[in-house]
Amino acid sequence: MRTQVAIVGGGPAGLLLSHLLHRQGIASVVLESRDRAYVEHRQRAGMLEQGTTDVLRESGVGERLDREGLVHHGLELRFGGASHRIPLTDLTGRTVTVYAQTEIVKDLVARRLADGGDVRFEAEVVEIDPIAPSVTFRHEGAVRTLECDYVAGCDGFHGVSRPAVPGLRTFEREYSFAWLGVLADVAPSTDELIYAGHERGFALHSLRSPKVSRLYLQVAPDEDLAAWPDERIWSELAARFATDDGWKLHEGPITDKAVTPMRSFVAEPMRHDRLFLAGDAAHIVPPTGAKGLNLAVSDVTILARALIERYELGSETLLDGYSATCLRRVWRAEHFSYWMTTLLHADPAADDFARRLQRSHLDYVGGSVAAKTSLAENYVGLPLE
Ligand code: FAD
Ligand code: DHB
Numbered sequence: 234m235r236t237q238v239a240i241v242g243g244g245p246a247g248l249l250l251s252h253l254l255h256r257q258g259i260a261s262v263v264l265e266s267r268d269r270a271y272v273e274h275r276q277r278a279g280m281l282e283q284g285t286t287d288v289l290r291e292s293g294v295g296e297r298l299d300r301e302g303l304v305h306h307g308l309e310l311r312f313g314g315a316s317h318r319i320p321l322t323d324l325t326g327r328t329v330t331v332y333a334q335t336e337i338v339k340d341l342v343a344r345r346l347a348d349g350g351d352v353r354f355e356a357e358v359v360e361i362d363p364i365a366p367s368v369t370f371r372h373e374g375a376v377r378t379l380e381c382d383y384v385a386g387c388d389g390f391h392g393v394s395r396p397a398v399p400g401l402r403t404f405e406r407e408y409s410f411a412w413l414g415v416l417a418d419v420a421p422s423t424d425e426l427i428y429a430g431h432e433r434g435f436a437l438h439s440l441r442s443p444k445v446s447r448l449y450l451q452v453a454p455d456e457d458l459a460a461w462p463d464e465r466i467w468s469e470l471a472a473r474f475a476t477d478d479g480w481k482l483h484e485g486p487i488t489d490k491a492v493t494p495m496r497s498f499v500a501e502p503m504r505h506d507r508l509f510l511a512g513d514a515a516h517i518v519p520p521t522g523a524k525g526l527n528l529a530v531s532d533v534t535i536l537a538r539a540l541i542e543r544y545e546l547g548s549e550t551l552l553d554g555y556s557a558t559c560l561r562r563v564w565r566a567e568h569f570s571y572w573m574t575t576l577l578h579a580d581p582a583a584d585d586f587a588r589r590l591q592r593s594h595l596d597y598v599g600g601s602v603a604a605k606t607s608l609a610e611n612y613v614g615l616p617l618e
Contacts (some may be wrong), residue, residue, distance in 0.1 A: 236262045236351070238540060239368045239381040241358045242388030243272055245334060246512030246529040248341035248352070250385055253292055253537035255348055259544055262379055263350070264370050266357035266388075269342060276416060276489050277334040279439055279447055280426070280523035282614030283327045285530045294340050302332035303440065308612070310577075310599055311429040313592070314477040317599035318425075324602075324609040331426075333441055334526055358388065361397040363508035382507065385536060387529075389513040390498070398505040406497040408519060408574065409581055410434070413452045413492050415466060419485025421446045422474075428521070429473050430577040430595055432588075435521075436473035438482075446485070449520075451578050456492050463487045495519040497571055499563060502556035503532075509555060511536055516563050518570035521577060527614055528566050532559050534617060558618055569611040 243265025386394020512529030
């Protein structure tokens with residue numbers, strides 16, 4: 234078997250890369266270890282930067298996003314029993330859109346298959362050769378090898394691509410908390426996202442549709458889901474979102490519950506010979522800044538441009554700059570995600586001094602146009618270089 238670009242992993246990064254390459258006549262094969270239903274229903278991110286929606290729309294997969302995505306012009310920071318709005322669009326001229334990762338994946342899978350794309354589910358890559366480029370995978374009981382010009386490692390944090398890069402330098406932070414994320418069949422209690430910093434811990438109110446809410450609670454990293462029956466989740470959320478003016482949280486049946494560990498991680502460089510890493514395979518951010526999925530999209534947009542330049546003009550200039558170009562954006566998102574996380578979470582190891590500093594920082598962000606503008610600029614995302 235042979236193709237131009239072998240893509241390891243059929244998450245948002247791998248599927249979008251395959252789609253962008255196809256539009257310029259470049260062939261690829263996507264190898265995804267899980268089945269289609271699993272990748273289409275795995276609950277994850279939901280907040281898209283304008284740059285991300287632009288890429289989806291301009292590449293012709295924005296039709297349902299335009300119909301069902303919820304465009305937002307601001308967000309709310311909530312602390313000390315009061316609300317502080319960050320008017321994202323007034324401060325930056327840009328918007329963000331709530332549209333779940335599950336829906337992006339469904340749209341991309343449907344589009345790749347409609348375009349005759351080669352997307353293989355339950356095809357687990359077991360070995361990558363970055364130098365004489367090829368990938369070896371297990372599919373339908375057989376072991377096969379796919380030869381190619383380039384390999385795109387889009388297989389997430391636990392994939393096989395990153396270990397195939399020798400001499401990587403890695404940078405990492407672990408946090409002493411995790412998120413318990415729930416999906417609930419209840420109308421959102423808010424029009425805009427609420428990021429709440431509370432002494433009991435962080436909480437986030439997001440949404441999926443006019444009838445479905447997405448909520449997150451800071452919990453311990455080793456939290457046992459069994460200790461969180463629905464009533465406890467709702468009462469803890471209500472306590473963390475409480476305001477002095479009696480704001481009410483609507484409750485409803487919880488349809489999905491999971492604990493997500495939090496870490497910051499960067500691997501450098503994002504390339505070894507013919508192997509290019511993209512998305513979670515190369516970097517992880519804690520979810521507070523809503524950057525993980527957006528970074529995956531910007532990485533593959535940059536990679537697609539570089540591969541198109543290589544195939545159309547024969548030039549490797551953009552491929553040679555790929556890692557450095559991505560890493561500038563990655564490190565900005567790493568800093569912002571770390572900053573939002575430490576601003577809003579209750580650190581169990583914090584002493585009184587640290588807690589007072591954190592509150593002063595929140596008051597400053599809530600009260601200063603300059604500080605709000607900085608948050609807004611990072612949240613809506615930087616334009617692609
Ligand atoms: P992934 O989505 O991880 O896709 C990688 C794919 O590769 C997977 O489908 C996997 O099955 C496949 N794969 C792995 N190994 C192999 C192999 N050997 N062979 C073939 N295929 C393989 N971000 C936010 O912004 N907000 C959030 O709330 C949020 N919540 C998250 C919750 C969880 C549990 C996780 C894990 C991540 C979350 N993220 C969140 C991050 C965001 O979802 C990711 O940044 C995004 O999924 C990255 O996309 P990706 O395509 O790079 O990787
Ligand atoms: C969502 C997740 C995030 O991590 C975030 O910062 C905002 C929204 C979401 O799942 O909707």
